[in-house]
Amino acid sequence: MTSAAASIVLPAWQAGPVIPSFGSSSCTSSQTFCWSWVRTNWAGVLEPALVQHIYITVIAVVCGLIISLAAALLAYRVGWFERGFTAFSTLLYTIPSLAFFLLFVPVTGLGLMTIEIGLTGYTFLLMFRNALTGLRSVPADAIKVATGMGMTPRQVLLRVNLPLAIPSIMAGVRISAVTVISLATIAADVTPLGLGNPIFFALHTTFTTELIAAGVLAILLAFAADLVLVIVQRSITPWIRARAKG
């Protein structure tokens, strides 16, 4: 494209710059949906965004689960901790992401770290409360027996309360996962990762095809994540199906 001649001849401002033709597209913004755009941009735009979105989500959910579970186990034993952590996670969730980023970017930079801190914080409230409520709704008999067997309170908590709270904990994880999938779009505020990129790009350019494509991917991802979590839950709670039969 660049000829030797072109590099020498500098345009005069009065004439204005040379404006080449950039070509056109058969897909326009006003169209409802345009498959050819999806086909041409799958590998370049959608797939990488989807993959990034998945790992952003997985990291946040896993970190959120670990921290929330630890907090719930602590709160089960230490009364005041529940109020404290609830208030803390409410605060985290309520701070708008913009304000959050303004506070965190100088410290943690323009990368994954900042996003993950935010997203992880957003899962606390949900996972923490569900885990704690689950730990508390365990049948009294089971706890009495466990205690009577000489389990330490810690062992009772980990071996009896915790497994019996799995349905409640997993409910929290399922919603958190979908919440993070939705919220991970704000990653696009800090760094071009995830489906937030195409979604907001499409919103700005009012490009319906891209909006629908990215939106559908987010929804499919949420569906798949939920499905995977349900399968995981079923496989780690075999006693529930045993109970249901008959």
Added chain:
Amino acid sequence: MTHDETDPIAASGVRRQSQVEIEFRNATKRYPGQEAPAISNLSFTIPAGVICCLVGPSGGGKTTTMMLVNRLIDLTDGDILIGGASVRSANTTELRRAIGYVIQQIGLFPHMTIAGNIAVVPKLLGWPRARIRERVLELLNLVQLDRSYAGRYPAQLSGGQQQRIGLARALAVDPPLMLMDEPFGALDPITRSALQDEFLKLQERINKTVIFVTHDIDEAIKMGDRIAVLREGGILAQFGTADDLLAHPVDDYVADFVGADRGLKRLSLRRMRDIVHPDPSLEAKPNVPTISADASLRVGLSRLFTTDASAVRVTENDGTTLGAVTLDELREAVAAHRRTDGAP
């Protein structure tokens, strides 16, 4: 574990020596919000290595008494000493690990398989896998359940099967002390009697100190070296051997409790072997019913009384005849026994 004077369990050696005495000293428990105490001034001592059956009215405080021993609830007043050390100052975890507990509501862990339920304490104690596996199968066998049940979940078992798992679970590490709250309450007579025998056989080997709640007075008579009868309000009505209770109930309440046919019940305590005498004439009589030497006098009476036979042939397990017993001999033996201890 080293000997440690500040740890009552270690000091009393619950974990090391297998026999410990349990002493109730004015033990009293009042539930919050309840006027009347559930247990009042309970005082008695269960000697080491002995099975003490606890009987009493529904709501009489039996379960409460058990839970006071392993500190699932706390005493309002008085004390309980295990091997001389107060439970009040015991380390609860240590205390409870030394005590096998079968709860009345069974309370299997719904999220664990049968094998998992039985293996809970062995796992806590870090037994090797193979040993746990072996022990689980051993215990399933003991409670007369097929090993195929190992992989099932509690919800897939019948009431009585669940109860047996509760027993197996409590026996898993052979604790020196056992609290058993109606362990056989949901079992049919055949299974129950088999488990009673198994438990007694076990007890012969390892002399545990056991508190055993039952509503079945026959069971109490069979199992209990001692029987404690509670009355309404958790007050001790009588404490003694089965024979004491049957022969000398302290009052109408206890007499009622052991039953109007307590005379016949007493017959359960003695065996045909004890009263049989050689009888050469037996060979001539063809239609004499046969009975095992280990059968109780009660079974003997039943046989004699309900057949036309004038005597029963008493045989050893290997079939050799020990002799004969007639109805009159039976009655005479009972009367002689009664005269020696002056019962009515």
Added chain:
Amino acid sequence: MTHDETDPIAASGVRRQSQVEIEFRNATKRYPGQEAPAISNLSFTIPAGVICCLVGPSGGGKTTTMMLVNRLIDLTDGDILIGGASVRSANTTELRRAIGYVIQQIGLFPHMTIAGNIAVVPKLLGWPRARIRERVLELLNLVQLDRSYAGRYPAQLSGGQQQRIGLARALAVDPPLMLMDEPFGALDPITRSALQDEFLKLQERINKTVIFVTHDIDEAIKMGDRIAVLREGGILAQFGTADDLLAHPVDDYVADFVGADRGLKRLSLRRMRDIVHPDPSLEAKPNVPTISADASLRVGLSRLFTTDASAVRVTENDGTTLGAVTLDELREAVAAHRRTDGAP
């Protein structure tokens, strides 16, 4: 409710006429994932207005049988007819309302008070408040609990107390049919015997058709107009009256089940009243023990056998003497009875 041919319960009149027959026709149940059926080809008929005791080994299918009747689980094969109508086509809600069910696990509602638990079905049926209140107190009384328990919650009751509430709850609206799964399993002998008597008294007034699971063969003998013995795998071993079973057990299994002392047990079925004869000489003898005419022969035997007295004085409840019974007379009466029906 109007008669409706398509509704088997309405059609069979379960709700209107108080007596209905229950017929099992090759009833079979196989739990998913289990090879062996829990209930196999069960066939027998419980006549209307009769108490049928269901006994059998732990895991023998008793609870399963109960739940098949009120459709808490569904038949794999065969059928069960209530008043001639198949449960398969019944409206389950209607069906269950007509059936009082005491479940083995007791299953009180933890969030309701005792009064609330008892009042569940009356409330469902929209009884007026005052009537419900009255009924609750009546039932508490029936199950021998003080009215102060009305406001407590299940967690505050002992095991036996909870079980009694379970019974009261099932009886609340006097259903014509009752399924009772070990209703007295956790009760001490005194309370149990009192409740048995209460229930029999009730049954005299309102002849319910009852299936009553128990492990206590004495209870089965006392309560059951009929007894069905199941064996392992939910197979019917024998079905008949208590006397049939005791006198003619079909095989060793049933004989074992009813017990080695079944001869003595049989004595429970007859009363002193039936064999007493006037005896003028009694006046002269001062030390003759006294026994109620309603006492069973078993209690009579116990008295005679375990005292030195040669006879017992049999008295009416008002104290008038009916006559005397000696040990020989007792034995003779039993023998005569046996000869008429040819039992061993």
Added chain:
Amino acid sequence: SGNSKSNAASTSSSSSSSKSSNASSNSSKSSGSGLSPVTAHNVSLPNGTPGQGKPSVTIGDKNFPEEFLLGDLYQIALKAKGYTVTVKPNIGGSEIIDTSFKSGQIDLYPEYLGEIVSSVAKKSPQKSDVATYNAAKKFEQSHRNATLLKQTPFQDVDVLFVKTAFAKANNLKSVGDLTNVGAKGQGVTYVAQPPSRTRFAGLKGLQKAYGLTKVNFVGAPPGQQYKAINKGQGNVGDAFSTDPAFASGVNAGKYLALNDTKHIMGFQHVAPVVKQSVVKAEGPQFTKTLNWVSSLLTLKAVQTMDIAVQTHHKDASTVAQKFLEANGLNS
């Protein structure tokens, strides 16, 4: 342009979109009669690769399509001249990118100057493009140890637009004509991003400068103004003057941008904001390269590239590369 420029935003956008007069009026406003002293004109591209051996520099850009394009243009030119460049694209709105700049996450970013004045420096709108440039530059120098290079010929201000049919029916040409819809703007529903509600470059300006006190304001998500107007959810929308809708293209003639005769929307030329230390370390050829790029960015050029990216979904960096090469950049 304030607002929308400030951040395109996701859930937490902070600014609104406001715009000044329509596209054609921009250039005349910005430069007055002659050459503006602050605008890059007729700059030549340095020869060779003067950037070789110079310290690496990090460029950021904001989170909407035109900014991606700007970021790519500057970056491609610098790379072609041998500079070592790292790009951190897609950094939120004005506040976030300023915070990132302040905290050293980036060394350079293209910014709309009215945005610096209003969103970052929190000053009131200036009266001309030169005043805007100077105010912004002063702020960057004193508060950020930074400076502004020359600004672009084009600017992208917020504009108020209506459907052409609506304009015809109400005889609308400029913002002031909105009184035709109803006295003091009664009957006008103005759709813009929420911050326009409180800004002079928005509802406040309509009220104060035009006396349109009865205008009804409706906050909308970024980019949704066209849709809202199409669906009849409002009759006046807020857009960017460079939006493809106002150029020749698929929607040509569908919308009319109203002339902002009182300049409430301010002046939104773009200039690279650069750390002073970076300017020094990279040397004069660095500045020259950037100025060369800026000088090429006329309204027509930017609008054409915007259409390529936004309407025809061309990749921004490809478009930027092609444009720069056409104007003499040899890669």
Added chain:
Amino acid sequence: MHVIAAGLVVDIGTFFTQQGRMLVAEGVKQIELSALAVAIAIVIGLPIGAMVGHIHKLSFIAVNGGNVLRALPTLSIIAIGIGIYGFGLVNITVALVILALPLILTNAFVAVDGVDPGTVKAAQGMGMTGRQILLRVELPSCVPLVMAGVRTAWVYVVATAYLAAFSGYSGTLGDVIVDIGSFGLGGVLAATAVAVVIALVGELVLAGAERLLTPRGLKLAANANPG
């Protein structure tokens, strides 16, 4: 960082003193909006969740269906809504209901699904209809878990209601929160603080409601747990 933080605190304080009235008014509107959305989510989600939990079937479809709706950012839901039902209260309410629904639905499902089977069997055996079992036995005995969903939903909705500013519904705290340009970080955080207080106070009120709704028998049973 310290200096920034100190400066922020001053900013927030100043904003409160100057704009306190406005914040209160906006707070009230935020409460109304949030309460409306949560109420609707309860009305829709609780019955569906409870029903599915009761029949122990179809849970995946119901829970996942509710869940998947949330996969889109709330802002996109608002944007999509413009084309369907336009701007205003309806738009933001729908978006917030979509946010709150899965929380309430899923927790109601898990709660009812997990009720002790023995208790349910007893209720069935008494001839309660499915509806009666659900209302009189299952729901009362799982109040805490159901309420956990409602409480979390409340916080989520209050925290997200600021997006009302993008839905043509003004007057909420969102007017300040989304306008950092006009109100500054101090103003945004001051409005956020009001939202946090609303979230926490509502949360406390709901905790109180939970305590009232939880039958005493359940608490007694739970307290029977030895420590």
